[in-house]
Amino acid sequence: MGFYLSDSSYPWQIWFHESATPIMEGIVNLHHDLMFFITFILFFVFVAMGRVLYWFNIDNNPLTTQGAKNLIFRNEPITHGTTIEVVWTVIPALILVVVALPSFALLYSIDEVIDPSLTIKCVGHQWYWSYEYSDSANENGSLNFDSYMIPEDELELGELRLLEVDNRVVLPTGTHIRVLITALDVLHSWAVPSLGIKVDSCPGRLNETSLFILREGVFYGQCSEICGVGHANMPIVVEAVKVQSYIDWLIEKI
Numbered sequence: 610m611g612f613y614l615s616d617s618s619y620p621w622q623i624w625f626h627e628s629a630t631p632i633m634e635g636i637v638n639l640h641h642d643l644m645f646f647i648t649f650i651l652f653f654v655f656v657a658m659g660r661v662l663y664w665f666n667i668d669n670n671p672l673t674t675q676g677a678k679n680l681i682f683r684n685e686p687i688t689h690g691t692t693i694e695v696v697w698t699v700i701p702a703l704i705l706v707v708v709a710l711p712s713f714a715l716l717y718s719i720d721e722v723i724d725p726s727l728t729i730k731c732v733g734h735q736w737y738w739s740y741e742y743s744d745s746a747n748e749n750g751s752l753n754f755d756s757y758m759i760p761e762d763e764l765e766l767g768e769l770r771l772l773e774v775d776n777r778v779v780l781p782t783g784t785h786i787r788v789l790i791t792a793l794d795v796l797h798s799w800a801v802p803s804l805g806i807k808v809d810s811c812p813g814r815l816n817e818t819s820l821f822i823l824r825e826g827v828f829y830g831q832c833s834e835i836c837g838v839g840h841a842n843m844p845i846v847v848e849a850v851k852v853q854s855y856i857d858w859l860i861e862k863i
């Protein structure tokens with residue numbers, strides 16, 4: 610299978626999903642930035658290790674006078690060097706600072722909840738998710754529904770195994786959304802890679818994150834905290850639509 614952009618996982622995938630939120634774009638960019646340093650360090654360490662193994666073995670550094678006569682490189686055994694020790698302490702420390710700054714900036718921007726105009730609540734259960742649109746209520750209370758995985762024998766052609774659900778979470782694009790995440794039995798985790806979200810869903814605790822979806826699409830995710838035998842059978846499907854379509858859907862649902 611070749612490389613293609615997808616909002617769901619595909620077999621043997623090693624790349625990120627295509628990002629659909631500013632947060633996920635930040636995560637992908639940070640990853641690329643870190644890869645620069647990782648590649649540089651890996652190359653440098655390999656070269657340094659190779660040189661050490663070659664030049665500082667016992668044959669090239671004999672400790673006896675007799676052996677010193679056969680010396681190829683130099684004749685005093687090296688035990689320490691103040692300059693090199695300062696250099697190999699200061700440079701890694703500087704690299705850590707350079708890496709930490711954008712990392713913390715991203716981390717704190719993920720925590721930021723910017724004046725949301727919509728709140729949804731995701732509740733983990735063994736083994737399905739239920740959703741509550743706390744802003745939209747009728748006489749029976751706020752809009753809420755369960756979202757179960759579609760079993761394999763009921764899938765239609767083109768649908769994704771272990772990823773499709775009967776009721777998708779429909780959300781508007783270009784809107785600041787507050788996401789509240791909790792659970793009713795054991796630990797779960799609400800994770801959608803394209804949206805850059807992975808938040809623990811804990812019983813008795815309300816976790817909060819924010820969401821700003823940049824484009825329309827159907828975004829697939831899975832429970833990401835082992836929660837029992839049905840852990841693999843509680844996928845998440847977020848359908849992002851234009852605001853008007855979202856309102857139409859809401860009116861139909863209520």
Ligand SMILES: [Cu+2]
Pocket residue numbers: 733734796797798832833834835836840843
């Ligand atoms: Cu779970």
